[in-house]
Amino acid sequence: MKMTGAQIVVDALIQEKVDLIFGYPGGVVIPIFDALYGAKKVKVILTRHEQAAAHAADGYARATGKVGVCLSTSGPGATNLVTGIAAAYLDSIPVVAITGQVSTPILGTDAFQEADMVGISRPITKHNFLVKTIKELPCTIKKAFYIAGTGRPGPVLIDIPMDISKATLAHYEYPKEVIIRSYKPNIVGHPQQIKRAASLIKGAKRPVIFAGGGIIISGAHNELLELAEKTNIPVTTTLMGLGGFPGTHRLFLGMPGMHGTKAANYTLHNSDLIISIGVRFDDRVTGDVNNFAPYAKIIHMDIDPAAISKIIKVDIPVVGDAKNILTQLNKIIEPGDYAAWNRQVSKWKGRALFSYPKSKEEIKPQAVVEAIYKETKGEAVIATEVGQNQMWAAHYYRYTKPRTLLSSGGLGAMGYGMPAAMGAALGLNKPVIDIAGDGSIQMNIQELATISLNNIPVKVVILNNGYLGMVRQWQELFYNKRYSSTCLMEDNTCGECKEPEKCRKKYVPDFIALAKSYNIPAFRAEKPSEMLPVLRKGLKIEGPAIMEFIVSREENVFPMVPAGKSLDQIMEEK
Amino acid sequence: MSLHTISLFVENHSGALSRIAGLFSSRGYNISSIACGITENPTISHLTIVVSGDANILEQVVKQLNRLIDVIKVKDFHNEPVIDRELMLTNIHTTKGSRQEILTLINTFNGKIASASSSSIIVEMSGTSSTIDNFITLVRPYGIKELIRSGKIAMAEAKN
Numbered sequence: 001m002k003m004t005g006a007q008i009v010v011d012a013l014i015q016e017k018v019d020l021i022f023g024y025p026g027g028v029v030i031p032i033f034d035a036l037y038g039a040k041k042v043k044v045i046l047t048r049h050e051q052a053a054a055h056a057a058d059g060y061a062r063a064t065g066k067v068g069v070c071l072s073t074s075g076p077g078a079t080n081l082v083t084g085i086a087a088a089y090l091d092s093i094p095v096v097a098i099t100g101q102v103s104t105p106i107l108g109t110d111a112f113q114e115a116d117m118v119g120i121s122r123p124i125t126k127h128n129f130l131v132k133t134i135k136e137l138p139c140t141i142k143k144a145f146y147i148a149g150t151g152r153p154g155p156v157l158i159d160i161p162m163d164i165s166k167a168t169l170a171h172y173e174y175p176k177e178v179i180i181r182s183y184k185p186n187i188v189g190h191p192q193q194i195k196r197a198a199s200l201i202k203g204a205k206r207p208v209i210f211a212g213g214g215i216i217i218s219g220a221h222n223e224l225l226e227l228a229e230k231t232n233i234p235v236t237t238t239l240m241g242l243g244g245f246p247g248t249h250r251l252f253l254g255m256p257g258m259h260g261t262k263a264a265n266y267t268l269h270n271s272d273l274i275i276s277i278g279v280r281f282d283d284r285v286t287g288d289v290n291n292f293a294p295y296a297k298i299i300h301m302d303i304d305p306a307a308i309s310k311i312i313k314v315d316i317p318v319v320g321d322a323k324n325i326l327t328q329l330n331k332i333i334e335p336g337d338y339a340a341w342n343r344q345v346s347k348w349k350g351r352a353l354f355s356y357p358k359s360k361e362e363i364k365p366q367a368v369v370e371a372i373y374k375e376t377k378g379e380a381v382i383a384t385e386v387g388q389n390q391m392w393a394a395h396y397y398r399y400t401k402p403r404t405l406l407s408s409g410g411l412g413a414m415g416y417g418m419p420a421a422m423g424a425a426l427g428l429n430k431p432v433i434d435i436a437g438d439g440s441i442q443m444n445i446q447e448l449a450t451i452s453l454n455n456i457p458v459k460v461v462i463l464n465n466g467y468l469g470m471v472r473q474w475q476e477l478f479y480n481k482r483y484s485s486t487c488l489m490e491d492n493t494c495g496e497c498k499e500p501e502k503c504r505k506k507y508v509p510d511f512i513a514l515a516k517s518y519n520i521p522a523f524r525a526e527k528p529s530e531m532l533p534v535l536r537k538g539l540k541i542e543g544p545a546i547m548e549f550i551v552s553r554e555e556n557v558f559p560m561v562p563a564g565k566s567l568d569q570i571m572e573e574k
Numbered sequence: 575m576s577l578h579t580i581s582l583f584v585e586n587h588s589g590a591l592s593r594i595a596g597l598f599s600s601r602g603y604n605i606s607s608i609a610c611g612i613t614e615n616p617t618i619s620h621l622t623i624v625v626s627g628d629a630n631i632l633e634q635v636v637k638q639l640n641r642l643i644d645v646i647k648v649k650d651f652h653n654e655p656v657i658d659r660e661l662m663l664t665n666i667h668t669t670k671g672s673r674q675e676i677l678t679l680i681n682t683f684n685g686k687i688a689s690a691s692s693s694s695i696i697v698e699m700s701g702t703s704s705t706i707d708n709f710i711t712l713v714r715p716y717g718i719k720e721l722i723r724s725g726k727i728a729m730a731e732a733k734n
Contacts, residue, residue, distance in 0.1 A: 182585065
């Protein structure tokens with residue numbers, strides 16, 4: 001069939017079963033937006049900033065398991081996508097980012113709105129393409145979706161010059177499949193390695209399962225549960241793995257690492273065998289690498305051979321898809337005797353994985369998250385921003401199903417939550433709650449317009465402490481309480497702040513008034529007694545809502561393992 | 575730190591080289607030499623990269639190279655018998671008195687004279703890196719006006 005480049009892009013999206021994309025137009029992508037105009041099978045959500053388009057595509061992908069798509073113009077439009085692409089890259093999220101580019105004859109001439117996107121995005125994409133002729137366009141799009149969604153997923157960028165969008169291909173046909181000779185992800189775990197893993201598990205005395213985002217990507221949650229229950233081995237999951245194992249399960253230890261539970265950290269530290277699945281031993285998890293799990297042998301199952309022994313030397317690597325490996329392992333696994341170990345582990349667990357000092361005077365941020373958990377019966381999909389809000393959302397909400405926590409773990413991109421929630425809510429066609437801080441929420445606050453106009457059921461919970469709380473916490477603990485540039489109420493009359501607790505300055509912006517200007521219902525709770533009513537009101541409303549909670553200002557996230565310390569050196573609430 | 579010779583077969587298209595180089599530069603590693611050219615299959619290029627670095631980290635880099643979509647095959651020739659060669663061109667200052675000594679040296683090292691004038695000789699030489707290093711040490715006192723090396727290319731030794 002005869003088609004223009006722009007029409008090919010739209011048809012390819014349809015062939016890839018993409019029904020929703022997030023985008024923002026500009027000069028060189030007008031042809032593509034023109035082809036999208038009136039396209040019945042692909043809906044375009046116009047965001048108010050390209051960063052939000054990238055995060056929305058990411059949130060859509062995390063929630064649905066499908067490839068998310070974002071579209072921007074060249075130059076500034078494309079560079080605005082960068083944070084979102086990097087966030088998807090670090091968390092292995094399948095996103096296809098389509099960027100317009102200046103026409104091929106003027107490539108590399110510093111043309112208007114030209115930026116070398118293939119160069120800029122190289123270290124933050126799984127792969128990227130510059131389309132140089134219209135002939136290669138169909139196959140390139142096919143490859144992009146294939147690469148993004150298979151193996152260890154990740155973002156793929158396609159840079160399409162304007163003259164390619166406008167050119168005509170006489171005989172267009174979307175390829176049924178592509179073969180890339182240098183890209184063949186290994187799915188099937190090696191049976192011999194799995195046998196060796198099984199025998200190590202049987203012989204272990206103090207084993208622990210350490211699972212990550214790979215469980216969720218691979219859809220191996222049932223297999224993980226089966227392994228844990230068959231063997232009675234305790235399970236800890238990383239932030240990215242939360243929901244990959246039921247947070248309410250007797251074997252669950254919570255997450256490990258810098259803000260992990262005492263139970264998870266002590267269990268990892270004292271274990272003699274770590275069965276790690278779909279994790280990458282991030283520094284926020286391992287603490288001091290040289291002192292990580294000093295007594296343990298390590299089994300590492302991962303689809304990415306480059307993740308094996310990258311940070312921690314592994315004893316038994318098993319390369320493959322987590323679901324495939326666990327299915328094989330579950331067939332041959334025999335448990336050892338871990339009774340004494342499990343008694344020790346439950347002592348570390350104590351009565352609750354996390355606790356905080358309750359208050360009658362102030363709303364505690366942890367209490368808000370707990371209340372969200374109770375009010376939604378643990379069935380909500382939660383997105384988070386980054387910082388303290390993110391850690392409390394991880395601690396006090398118990399995720400029992402995969403793809404119910406959407407959080408920028410690797411990159412830690414503030415401003416992620418609201419657009420991601422937007423993408424997820426549209427992908428799932430149900431409400432998504434964004435747990436936010438008053439700092440993070442302002443990084444993509446412009447998306448209130450997108451949410452309002454499209455009536456997207458995003459429930460924004462703002463835990464307002466008037467600070468960039470996580471940095472302030474570090475300043476309190478490690479920088480002698482010098483709150484440099486972390487107070488969001490600081491104005492030009494402040495000078496050095498001696499008594500932040502006595503500050504009565506007015507918070508800017510007034511989130512309720514702001515929400516009103518976007519035509520979004522909003523409620524504020526300032527006292528503990530107002531917390532539940534506000535939450536219920538906001539959750540009950542169909543469509544978007546904002547719930548602001550004025551929380552205790554200097555609440556800290558505990559437990560905490562200070563950066564660079566080993567996992568047994570935990571600071572707890574005083 | 576040890577010297578590694580890494581051999582790569584990659585897709586012959588734009589962008590492949592910068593991806594590969596990026597994996598080294600993001601770790602702060604300086605590539606000592608890089609030689610790139612086409613293979614018997616015109617869609618495949620071959621690169622030989624010489625880089626010095628910590629062996630464990632380089633093992634990781636090799637894994638990451640393997641992960642690149644453009645990379646078809648990677649091999650680290652560390653601790654393995656290889657045939658390696660470099661090409662050198664150098665312009666050596668000559669005088670009436672020194673010319674004969676220099677010609678003898680070139681001859682001993684199996685070099686060729688690529689061009690000559692009354693005051694200089696351009697020598698073309700291929701050999702292992704250490705042979706070329708030796709030659710350079712010996713001719714340096716005569717005055718090297720210009721010297722360039724191609725970087726090493728390497729291939730595993732022929733096997734039965």
